[in-house]
Amino acid sequence: MDFSFTKKEEEFRLELRTWLENNLPAGWLEGNRKLPEEVDEYSDFLRKWQNTLYEGGWAAIAWPKKYGGRDATLMEEIVYQQEMVRVKAPPLVNYIGLHMVAPTLMQIGTEEQKEQYINKILTGEEVWSQGYSEPNAGSDLSAIQTSAVKSGDRWIINGQKVWTSFGHLADRCFLLVRTSHQEKKHKGITVFLLDMNQPGVETKPIVQMDGEQEFNEVYLTDAVAYDTDMVGELDEGWRVMIALLMHERTGIGAQLFTLEQQFDELVALTKELRLNGQPMLKDPFIRQKMVSIYIRFRGSLLNYYRHLTKTLKDGQPGAEGSMDKLMVSELTKELFGFAMSIQGHQGVLWKEDALVNSSWQEKFLQSFGMTIGGGTSEVLRNTIGERILGLPKDLGR
Numbered sequence: 001m002d003f004s005f006t007k008k009e010e011e012f013r014l015e016l017r018t019w020l021e022n023n024l025p026a027g028w029l030e031g032n033r034k035l036p037e038e039v040d041e042y043s044d045f046l047r048k049w050q051n052t053l054y055e056g057g058w059a060a061i062a063w064p065k066k067y068g069g070r071d072a073t074l075m076e077e078i079v080y081q082q083e084m085v086r087v088k089a090p091p092l093v094n095y096i097g098l099h100m101v102a103p104t105l106m107q108i109g110t111e112e113q114k115e116q117y118i119n120k121i122l123t124g125e126e127v128w129s130q131g132y133s134e135p136n137a138g139s140d141l142s143a144i145q146t147s148a149v150k151s152g153d154r155w156i157i158n159g160q161k162v163w164t165s166f167g168h169l170a171d172r173c174f175l176l177v178r179t180s181h182q183e184k185k186h187k188g189i190t191v192f193l194l195d196m197n198q199p200g201v202e203t204k205p206i207v208q209m210d211g212e213q214e215f216n217e218v219y220l221t222d223a224v225a226y227d228t229d230m231v232g233e234l235d236e237g238w239r240v241m242i243a244l245l246m247h248e249r250t251g252i253g254a255q256l257f258t259l260e261q262q263f264d265e266l267v268a269l270t271k272e273l274r275l276n277g278q279p280m281l282k283d284p285f286i287r288q289k290m291v292s293i294y295i296r297f298r299g300s301l302l303n304y305y306r307h308l309t310k311t312l313k314d315g316q317p318g319a320e321g322s323m324d325k326l327m328v329s330e331l332t333k334e335l336f337g338f339a340m341s342i343q344g345h346q347g348v349l350w351k352e353d354a355l356v357n358s359s360w361q362e363k364f365l366q367s368f369g370m371t372i373g374g375g376t377s378e379v380l381r382n383t384i385g386e387r388i389l390g391l392p393k394d395l396g397r
């Protein structure tokens with residue numbers, strides 16, 4: 001494949017770059033990138049940013065034009081991701097809506113669901129969460145116990161979800177529930193599009209080890225959904241669940257571009273820190289380790305390009321997204337672990353006490369979550385073994 005950019009693609013880059021210069025929040029490009037700490041202000045700030053992207057036609061460029069996207073080509077997608085990472089653009093509060101729920105609805109949803117939800121996802125008017133995991137069901141999602149029981153024209157939902165990212169900010173949840181008990185556990189599961197702004201839904205934030213609160217416990221007590229909120233067939237939600245997971249893993253692969261930038265920052269750090277009277281980067285051991293990370297990063301990037309090409313041809317992502325997700329999360333953890341270790345005993349210092357910049361410590365702590373959310377590394381290795389390499393199934397299942 002040829003990954004050099006054509007004149008048209010460079011024009012596209014310039015158009016986006018100019019738009020970003022004119023539309024990023026005030027002071028952002030100059031380095032003032034602090035997000036509001038108070039929950040409502042944080043939510044307003046990020047919803048406003050997504051709406052700005054929407055107004056400019058930059059919220060979901062890979063989507064088909066009929067849904068408000070740009071039908072972007074593979075190379076435009078790559079340029080887009082590179083430019084967003086370059087300016088360290090604010091995070092997408094509706095990441096789950098844009099990159100997971102909407103593509104799944106385009107694939108499987110009813111015309112009414114597409115009509116009702118997709119545009120509000122694009123504008124940022126409605127923020128989405130994903131309600132899969134439960135206290136006793138994570139890697140093995142077929143063990144979910146949250147139930148939906150039909151009563152008249154309603155489905156009454158009871159149970160508990162956990163680790164629900166953005167749950168405290170979300171208006172709606174892509175919810176996995178048990179609708180019947182059958183011999184095979186993955187049968188009898190159904191997906192509902194749940195309105196989170198109702199009395200039967202209670203959200204309790206969980207404090208992470210870095211002190212942030214990004215995910216939640218969600219308690220469902222006689223929460224209500226309707227037939228029109230069901231995605232796919234009754235009791236056949238497993239297929240719908242997998243379709244959304246594929247989109248989730250593919251999106252995570254795009255974080256390779258962020259990893260590239262973090263590698264450049266690591267190079268700068270090893271020039272700044274000193275060892276035996278010279279910049280650390282000159283030390284053979286340090287260089288060897290960095291080259292090892294970089295080689296695996298480049299290999300993963302090429303693999304990601306290959307997968308992106310296939311996704312654009314097939315119209316939907318394949319199992320290869322598991323490879324992207326596994327590589328980017330494991331490499332990120334390794335990169336930050338290394339950045340911490342070269343700071344010696346000062347690597348454990350935090351916030352204003354940190355030797356250079358506390359973001360190394362913060363991102364190191366966050367990197368563990370990356371290897372768990374969206375499927376753990378162990379489970380992804382099983383998927384790669386079974387679905388890509390054609391190896392026999394995991395004996396435990």
Ligand SMILES: Cc1cc2nc3c(=O)[nH]c(=O)nc-3n(C[C@H](O)[C@H](O)[C@H](O)COP(=O)(O)OP(=O)(O)OC[C@H]3O[C@@H](n4cnc5c(N)ncnc54)[C@H](O)[C@@H]3O)c2cc1C
Pocket residue numbers: 129130131132133134135136137138139140162163164165166215368369370372373374375376377378379382394396
């Ligand atoms: C940052 C973050 C965000 C998240 N966001 C969401 C969200 O928005 N919505 C949501 O529903 N969930 C979310 N999750 C939950 C996530 O999907 C689960 O944590 C994950 O699927 C693992 O499930 P578990 O925590 O129950 O661990 P378990 O499944 O209990 O796994 C425990 C350990 O056993 C290993 N293991 C399990 N099964 C196997 C196997 N078959 N072979 C080999 N090893 C195995 C695992 O790899 C792991 O090391 C998030 C998690 C994180 C960290």
